[in-house]
Amino acid sequence: MKIKPGFLIALSFLIVVVLLVLQFKAREPLLREVGPTSSSEAIIYLRTLNDKKESLLKEIEKLEFRVLELNEVTLEKADFERSLNQEIMKWEALLGLKGMTGAGLEVTITPQKNQVISAETFMDLINDLWGGGAMAISINKNRIGWNSYLHQIDNQVFISGRLIESPFLVEVIGSTQVLESVLKIPGGFEEKMLIQGVELKITTNNRMIISAGGVQ
Numbered sequence: 001m002k003i004k005p006g007f008l009i010a011l012s013f014l015i016v017v018v019l020l021v022l023q024f025k026a027r028e029p030l031l032r033e034v035g036p037t038s039s040s041e042a043i044i045y046l047r048t049l050n051d052k053k054e055s056l057l058k059e060i061e062k063l064e065f066r067v068l069e070l071n072e073v074t075l076e077k078a079d080f081e082r083s084l085n086q087e088i089m090k091w092e093a094l095l096g097l098k099g100m101t102g103a104g105l106e107v108t109i110t111p112q113k114n115q116v117i118s119a120e121t122f123m124d125l126i127n128d129l130w131g132g133g134a135m136a137i138s139i140n141k142n143r144i145g146w147n148s149y150l151h152q153i154d155n156q157v158f159i160s161g162r163l164i165e166s167p168f169l170v171e172v173i174g175s176t177q178v179l180e181s182v183l184k185i186p187g188g189f190e191e192k193m194l195i196q197g198v199e200l201k202i203t204t205n206n207r208m209i210i211s212a213g214g215v216q
Contacts, residue, residue, distance in 0.1 A: 093135055096145020096213040100136040104173035104208040105180060110199040111166055117198070119152040125170065125189050132182035134174040136210040140164040141171075145213040176204050 092098035111117050137144040142159040151158050183189050193200045
């Protein structure tokens with residue numbers, strides 16, 4: 001439970017007031033009994049009370065400072081936990097363990113009849129997108145995660161054992177400008193596809209949803 005400094009300060013001052021009231025009430029009969037000859041003792045007594053009051057005030061200041069220190073530690077801990085949770089969420093998304101929403105690109109790849117897009121070509125595309133800061137990638141609604149694998153049998157390509165067929169829809173969440181520049185860099189993926197006669201369409205989607213690992 002977080003301690004409020006105001007509460008402790010109010011409580012401490014209340015204790016000081018109660019102590020002073022009790023001490024002064026106890027002093028009244030003493031002064032009546034000892035009479036004027038004990039004035040020096042009364043002065044000493046008052047000085048003692050003042051010293052005690054000063055001592056209590058110093059303790060209150062120390063307590064207030066300690067409470068502030070504890071609150072600072074609590075805030076630092078909360079900031080650390082928040083930062084840690086954000087980092088965990090980031091890696092869960094990158095590993096494909098968590099669904100993601102956000103702006104990104106839709107890349108539609110349409111090869112000519114009997115033309116084959118190899119598993120290696122898809123791997124090159126995926127690596128280019130990761131290099132461009134992609135946060136999530138899917139191909140034909142198959143999320144690419146930490147345990148995804150691509151393989152090819154004859155002219156057919158599989159993602160984690162699932163066949164993908166033309167036209168191929170690659171969805172990627174991340175900075176649309178950076179990702180598009182990665183695809184369109186000279187000698188990059190777009191140029192390679194055009195040279196092979198493959199139709200390539202790149203569009204922006206500001207409300208893209210990519211589910212967690214598996215078929216979406």
